[in-house]
Every structure is written in structure tokens, then in C-alpha cells.
Amino acid sequence: MPRLHVVTPDQTSGPLKETYDELTSQMGKVVNIFQGMANSPAALKAYLSMTAALAEGELSPQDREVIYLAVSEQNGCHYCVSAHTMLAKNVGLSNEETLAARRFLSSDEKLNALLEFVQKVIASRGFVSDEELEAVQAAGYTDGQIAEAIGYIGLATFSNLFNHVHDTPLDFPAAAKL
Secondary structure: OOOOOOOOHHHOOHHHHHHHHHHHHHHOOOOHHHHHHOOOHHHHHHHHHHHHHHHOOOOOHHHHHHHHHHHHHHOOOHHHHHHHHHHHHHOOOOHHHHHHHOOOOOOOHHHHHHHHHHHHHHHHOOOOOHHHHHHHHHOOOOHHHHHHHHHHHHHHHHHHHHHHHHOOOOOOOOOOOO
């Protein structure tokens, strides 16, 4: 049961209605996280803006989804794990690959290096060693992609924490438990 007010599409007007209309055109509906986040149109706008900005970056859709899955699993956010399991499958990742990503693992060497780096960034709060940074660079990630990966850690953490506070009801197929 959600712990914050839920802003349903029929309760919106003005710029928030426009945002909801855009979300509905993109996703077919306004998902529960956004109906909770819309208590602050500024917070919703910040989340959607950062999502859109990072999507224009150099990381592949697969890179983005494995980061989101790993961070969300680490943070215990079943809502985001479920949503991004579905999205990861939509960008070509298999069920096995999504489960592995949630453990910061991949059979793809490059993706595995990215996930190891993300795990080290989280564990060290960003104080990675030169060797840890060099390892992800040696795997083929550019400095721009590394900056984007850190952005995705922040974006996922924002949505994970919001979902914990709000107790967002799941409106995606539930991801398998690890």
C-alpha cells in the first residue's frame, strides 16, 4: 500500500497533465512510481530529465540496464528490479543475463568489467583506486561512459530510495528472487 499520496492521471492539469500524457504515449500508462513521485512535479521532472539526458549518452541500452539492475538489487528495490528486468529483456538481455547482472556479473567480459567497476564505486562511495579505474578503461569504456555509469548509479539510487519510502505498488511482472 503506497505511503504517499498517489497522483492519478485524472487528478492532473497543466504541465503535470502534459507530462502524464507524454508518459502514457511512451509507456501506455503512467506507472506507479511516477504517480507517487508526481507529488512533487519538480522531483518527477528531475528524474525524467536525468533519464532522458543519460539515454542520449554513449552507454548502450544493455550497459544502462545492467547497471540499473545491479544497483537496484544491491539497494533491495524489488520495484526497480522488476521494471528493469522487463526493460533489459526488451533490449535483448536474456533471463540468465538479467539474473547475473543483479549479482554484478556478466559472461561478457566488457560488461563484467563495467559491473565490477559499478560495484566498487558503490562499495567505496566513489573512492576507487587508480587500478580499478584503469581496469574499466582497459575493458573499452571511455571516460564519458564512466561518467554516465556513475550517473546511472545516482539515478537508480534515487528511484530505489523513493520506492522504499513510498512503498510503490508493483505494476510490472515481478522479477524472480535471487
